[in-house]
Amino acid sequence: MRHTFFCIDGHTAGNPVRLVAGGAPLLQGASMSERRQDFLARFDWIRTGLMFEPRGHDMMSGGFLYPPTLPDTDAGVLFIETSGCLPMCGHGTIGIVTFGLENGLIVPREPGRLRLEVPAGVIDLDYAVEAGRVAWVKIRNVPSYVAAEGIRIEVPGLGPLSVDVAYGGNYYAIVEPQGGYRGLDALGAQAILRFSPQVRALVREQFTPVHPLDPTIQGVSHVLWADAPSSEGAHGRNAVFYGERAIDRSPCGTGTSARLAHLFAKGRLKVGEPFVHESFIKSRFTGRVEAVTELAGRPAIIPSVQGSAIATGHNTIWIDRADVFWEGFQV
Numbered sequence: 617m618r619h620t621f622f623c624i625d626g627h628t629a630g631n632p633v634r635l636v637a638g639g640a641p642l643l644q645g646a647s648m649s650e651r652r653q654d655f656l657a658r659f660d661w662i663r664t665g666l667m668f669e670p671r672g673h674d675m676m677s678g679g680f681l682y683p684p685t686l687p688d689t690d691a692g693v694l695f696i697e698t699s700g701c702l703p704m705c706g707h708g709t710i711g712i713v714t715f716g717l718e719n720g721l722i723v724p725r726e727p728g729r730l731r732l733e734v735p736a737g738v739i740d741l742d743y744a745v746e747a748g749r750v751a752w753v754k755i756r757n758v759p760s761y762v763a764a765e766g767i768r769i770e771v772p773g774l775g776p777l778s779v780d781v782a783y784g785g786n787y788y789a790i791v792e793p794q795g796g797y798r799g800l801d802a803l804g805a806q807a808i809l810r811f812s813p814q815v816r817a818l819v820r821e822q823f824t825p826v827h828p829l830d831p832t833i834q835g836v837s838h839v840l841w842a843d844a845p846s847s848e849g850a851h852g853r854n855a856v857f858y859g860e861r862a863i864d865r866s867p868c869g870t871g872t873s874a875r876l877a878h879l880f881a882k883g884r885l886k887v888g889e890p891f892v893h894e895s896f897i898k899s900r901f902t903g904r905v906e907a908v909t910e911l912a913g914r915p916a917i918i919p920s921v922q923g924s925a926i927a928t929g930h931n932t933i934w935i936d937r938a939d940v941f942w943e944g945f946q947v
């Protein structure tokens with residue numbers, strides 16, 4: 617049996633986005649969060665088949681568009697990537713919205729504005745079209761907050777570290793330069809890939825954050841190595857580790873949101889101040905604290921993240937049950 621998926625492939629600031637425009641399964645659930653659970657329970661083979669090798673790779677990421685469950689929204693989005701179905705994905709949203717608008721798969725009720733339902737909640741977006749293409753997308757993300765500060769871990773080969781945990785649609789262990797971590801260039805990609813799973817596991821031993829409004833969102837999934845900017849006009853740089861072997865090529869939308877909440881909580885960023893965030897490969901998003909809010913009684917912010925995406929082509933992918941690797945594999 618052969619399953620066919622019509623995809624628009626591209627990237628947001630260097631990180632891949634595969635918008636699955638045809639072949640999405642029918643999902644049950646009264647919200648995108650419930651549909652996420654239904655997808656994970658019944659259709660996870662679609663995610664692994666499209667994201668893992670041999671049809672994907674360690675960084676592969678994407679999503680599906682669905683009719684929303686909520687009134688006053690334009691579309692629902694379900695994210696898929698190598699580590700699972702994220703509650704929210706910033707670079708994925710920028711790519712999915714860009715390809716969706718450019719191909720008539722999203723029809724906005726008001727040009728230049730969108731309201732999307734994602735598993736983590738509802739997000740508002742602005743975008744600009746220039747010469748028939750989406751030039752940029754700005755996400756006003758879900759309420760973001762600092763969940764824990766000063767978690768002390770001892771990483772073999774790196775030494776003692778003090779780690780904070782912040783939420784920006786996923787929970788991030790944030791490591792700032794200190795002790796054995798002297799910045800991204802000194803550490804290098806291979807060491808980031810080696811140390812990040814250890815940092816994540818050591819933080820998980822001490823702390824499990826649970827979203828105050830949706831307990832299906834829990835646990836530290838990503839590690840954000842923060843650093844000073846590397847070029848003029850930027851305010852910070854990061855390397856976000858996700859899945860088992862991925863360094864985000866983009867500055868990471870939910871990671872940037874978590875970092876904005878973190879910097880704001882520490883008094884190092886003001887409302888409205890631009891924060892140009894560079895990725896490991898030095899691509900950029902512009903972040904801002906749009907507003908101060910609260911999340912179930914905790915101080916929180918509404919972050920915004922702006923960036924752009926470009927399609928690289930159409931990709932009709934078969935998952936054929938006759939293929940020994942129909943569900944994909946990871947090494």
Ligand code: PYC
Nearest residue numbers: 705706707868869870
């Ligand atoms: O942009 O939010 C993001 C993201 C999450 C994982 C990879 N990118």
